[in-house]
Amino acid sequence: MRADLRTYGLLARAGFRRQATYRLALAAGIVTNSVFGVIRASILMGAVAGAGATVAGYDERAMSSYAWWGQVLLGSVAVWGWSELADRVRTGDIAADFLRPVPPYLSYLAADLGRGALALLVRGAPMIVIGSLYSGMTFPAGPVEWVLGLVSIALAVAIAFLGHYLVNCIAFWIIEIRGILLAYGIVATLFAGLYVPVHWFPDWLRALAAATPFPSLIQTPIDILSGYAAGPGAARLVAIQVGWVLGLGIGAALTTAAGRRRLEVQGG
Amino acid sequence: MTTGRAFRPTAGRPDDGSAAAAHGDADSDAHSDAVISVERLTRVFRRRGDTDLAAVDAMTFSVGRGEAVGYIGANGAGKSTTIKMLTGILAPTSGTARTCGLDPMRGRRELARRIGVVFGQRSQLWWDLPLGESFDILAAIHRLEPRRAATRVGQLIELLDLGPTLAQPVRSLSLGQRMRAEVAAALLHEPELIILDEPTIGLDVLSKARLREFLIAQRREHGTTLLLTTHDMGDIERLCDRVLVVDHGRLAFDGTLSGLAGTVGAQRVLIVDLDRPTDALHGIPHTRWLGAEGEGVRQRLAFDAADTTAAAVLAAVAERATLRDLSIEEPDIEDVVRRIYSAPPGGITG
Incomplete structure (x- = not known):
C-alpha cells in the first residue's frame, strides 16, 4: 500500500512537473482564460440583467461567480479532448505501457491529477483574483465547504480523465476516433454546465444531464465553491462524484482488459 | 574492430548440423527450467479487404535459463509480434506462450516485474522530464526499496556512462544516450530475462560497442537470459550463442551462428x-x-x-x-540469412 502510494505519488509529481516545463504555454493559458472569463461573465451577467432580477436563482453576482469559477476549473478539469491513449494505441507506443507492472488507467490518472494540480495553481488561482476584481465572486460558506470544494475539484479531474480514457479505449476496436472524441467533448461541455448552468436547463434536459457524469465535472465544483450548495447538499454532491469515480474506474479496468485482448500492434 | 560483419565459416565449420541437434536435446532436458517456451504459437492479423496475415505461424521453441539467443529475420518476418506475445502485449490467436513460467496475457503485471524489455523504436522514459526522474518513477513502479534502487541506478549510470545526462530532459538526449538510458530503464529491476528489440538501431559504432560490452558484463554477473532481435549481425556475433531465424512467421533455423552458415553453405x-x-x-x-x-x-x-x-x-x-x-x-551473415529466405519453405532446419 505504501509502495503504491509512493508510485502513484511520483507519477502525479511527474504529471505536475511535465506541465510545469512549458511556461510559455502556461502564460498563454492564463491570458486566454482571463479574456474568455471577461467575455463569459459579461454575457451571462447581461443575460440575467435583461431577464429581470434572477434566472433560476442566479442574480448578477451569482452569475459572475459562476462564470469565474468556471474559468478557475477549466485548466484543471480537462473537459476538452485527451487522446494520448488512442494515439498510443494507433502508433503502438501502448506497448511500453503494458510493459509496466501497473494498470495504465491508474498511472495515467495519477499523472493527470498532477497535471490538474499544477493547472489549478498556475492557471486557476489567478482567475480568482481577476474575477473578484472584475465583476465579483462568491465563496464557500465555511471551512468544511472549502475542503469539500477542493476535494470536488480533484474528483472532477478524475471523472474528466476517466471519461476520456473510456472514450479513448474505443481505439482498441476502431482506428480513427477523433470524431467520437469531438462529439463526446461537445456533449460533455454542455451537460457539465460549462456554457450555461445546468440549473437553467428545462426539467427533462436537467434530468438527462443528471444521468451522466458530466455535471460532476464543472457544475458540482462550482456549486460548492461559489456557495450555491452548502452543508449536506454539498456533501451529497461530492458523494455523487465519488460514485462516478468508482463506476468509471471499474469501467476503465474492464475496458482495458477487453481492449488488451483486441490490441493489434503490428510491426516495430 | 569487433563490429566487423564478416565471419569465417571455416572456423565454425565442423559438424555444425549436430550442434543444432545437440541444442534440441539440451532444450528437452532443460524444459522445466525454460525461461521462454512457446508451442505452436500463432498470431493472425486481420486485414480489411485482404487475406488475413499470419505474422507468427505455429512457432515452437524454448529458451533455457541463462541462454543468449539471437532472434533474426527480415522486416515483417514476425519477430516483434513474437516478442509482443511473449511479453503480454499481444494475445496469441492460437498456441501457447509461457515466459518465466507465466501466461503472459494473464500474468502481465507479475511478468513485467521479472522481465526487462527494450523496444528500440519506442520509449519507456518520460520525454519532458530529466532522465533521472524517469529512473525514480520506474524504480517506484517496480517497487524497489529506495536504498536498493539508488544503488542499482548508480551502477547503471556508471556502467552506461549516463551521469552527464541525468539532469537533461529525455527529449534532448542523443540517440545513443537515449538507447543506453532505455537499456538502463529496462534493467533497473534486475530482470531475469532481458528482451531487446533492435537495441542498436541507428547507433554509431562506438555506442554499439559500449552497449554490447555492458550486456556481456550483465550476463556474466547476473546469469541473465537474453533474447535479442536485430538487423545487426555484429550484435549476434558478440552477444549470442544461439540463433533463431524466423521467416514468414515460421522458424527457419535453430542452432549456432556458425552452424547457420554451414547449413546454408555460405x-x-x-x-x-x-x-x-x-x-x-x-x-x-x-x-x-x-x-x-x-x-x-x-x-x-x-x-x-x-x-x-x-x-x-x-x-x-x-x-x-x-x-x-x-x-x-x-560471407556476410546477412547474405547467409538471405539464403535461408530464398530456400524452399521448411527446407532448412538446424
Missing part, C-alpha cells in the same frame, strides 16, 4: 586480378564464376570452403592466366 568469393584481359574462368573445379570487369582483367569466383580451398582455386586459375593480385571476400 560461400567465399575469390577476386583475382590478372595481367591481361582473359576469357571468363569457367570450369575451375568447385567454383562458380560470378563475373568479370575490365574485359576479364578482374574476375570473381565463388567457392564453398567445404569443397575446396583458396589455394587449390588459385592454383587452377594460375594454370590459365598470370595472377597480379587477389583478395577474398568472406
Whole structure:
C-alpha cells in the first residue's frame, strides 16, 4: 500500500512537473482564460440583467461567480479532448505501457491529477483574483465547504480523465476516433454546465444531464465553491462524484482488459 | 574492430548440423527450467479487404535459463509480434506462450516485474522530464526499496556512462544516450530475462560497442537470459550463442551462428586480378564464376570452403592466366540469412 502510494505519488509529481516545463504555454493559458472569463461573465451577467432580477436563482453576482469559477476549473478539469491513449494505441507506443507492472488507467490518472494540480495553481488561482476584481465572486460558506470544494475539484479531474480514457479505449476496436472524441467533448461541455448552468436547463434536459457524469465535472465544483450548495447538499454532491469515480474506474479496468485482448500492434 | 560483419565459416565449420541437434536435446532436458517456451504459437492479423496475415505461424521453441539467443529475420518476418506475445502485449490467436513460467496475457503485471524489455523504436522514459526522474518513477513502479534502487541506478549510470545526462530532459538526449538510458530503464529491476528489440538501431559504432560490452558484463554477473532481435549481425556475433531465424512467421533455423552458415553453405568469393584481359574462368573445379570487369582483367569466383580451398582455386586459375593480385571476400551473415529466405519453405532446419 505504501509502495503504491509512493508510485502513484511520483507519477502525479511527474504529471505536475511535465506541465510545469512549458511556461510559455502556461502564460498563454492564463491570458486566454482571463479574456474568455471577461467575455463569459459579461454575457451571462447581461443575460440575467435583461431577464429581470434572477434566472433560476442566479442574480448578477451569482452569475459572475459562476462564470469565474468556471474559468478557475477549466485548466484543471480537462473537459476538452485527451487522446494520448488512442494515439498510443494507433502508433503502438501502448506497448511500453503494458510493459509496466501497473494498470495504465491508474498511472495515467495519477499523472493527470498532477497535471490538474499544477493547472489549478498556475492557471486557476489567478482567475480568482481577476474575477473578484472584475465583476465579483462568491465563496464557500465555511471551512468544511472549502475542503469539500477542493476535494470536488480533484474528483472532477478524475471523472474528466476517466471519461476520456473510456472514450479513448474505443481505439482498441476502431482506428480513427477523433470524431467520437469531438462529439463526446461537445456533449460533455454542455451537460457539465460549462456554457450555461445546468440549473437553467428545462426539467427533462436537467434530468438527462443528471444521468451522466458530466455535471460532476464543472457544475458540482462550482456549486460548492461559489456557495450555491452548502452543508449536506454539498456533501451529497461530492458523494455523487465519488460514485462516478468508482463506476468509471471499474469501467476503465474492464475496458482495458477487453481492449488488451483486441490490441493489434503490428510491426516495430 | 569487433563490429566487423564478416565471419569465417571455416572456423565454425565442423559438424555444425549436430550442434543444432545437440541444442534440441539440451532444450528437452532443460524444459522445466525454460525461461521462454512457446508451442505452436500463432498470431493472425486481420486485414480489411485482404487475406488475413499470419505474422507468427505455429512457432515452437524454448529458451533455457541463462541462454543468449539471437532472434533474426527480415522486416515483417514476425519477430516483434513474437516478442509482443511473449511479453503480454499481444494475445496469441492460437498456441501457447509461457515466459518465466507465466501466461503472459494473464500474468502481465507479475511478468513485467521479472522481465526487462527494450523496444528500440519506442520509449519507456518520460520525454519532458530529466532522465533521472524517469529512473525514480520506474524504480517506484517496480517497487524497489529506495536504498536498493539508488544503488542499482548508480551502477547503471556508471556502467552506461549516463551521469552527464541525468539532469537533461529525455527529449534532448542523443540517440545513443537515449538507447543506453532505455537499456538502463529496462534493467533497473534486475530482470531475469532481458528482451531487446533492435537495441542498436541507428547507433554509431562506438555506442554499439559500449552497449554490447555492458550486456556481456550483465550476463556474466547476473546469469541473465537474453533474447535479442536485430538487423545487426555484429550484435549476434558478440552477444549470442544461439540463433533463431524466423521467416514468414515460421522458424527457419535453430542452432549456432556458425552452424547457420554451414547449413546454408555460405560461400567465399575469390577476386583475382590478372595481367591481361582473359576469357571468363569457367570450369575451375568447385567454383562458380560470378563475373568479370575490365574485359576479364578482374574476375570473381565463388567457392564453398567445404569443397575446396583458396589455394587449390588459385592454383587452377594460375594454370590459365598470370595472377597480379587477389583478395577474398568472406560471407556476410546477412547474405547467409538471405539464403535461408530464398530456400524452399521448411527446407532448412538446424
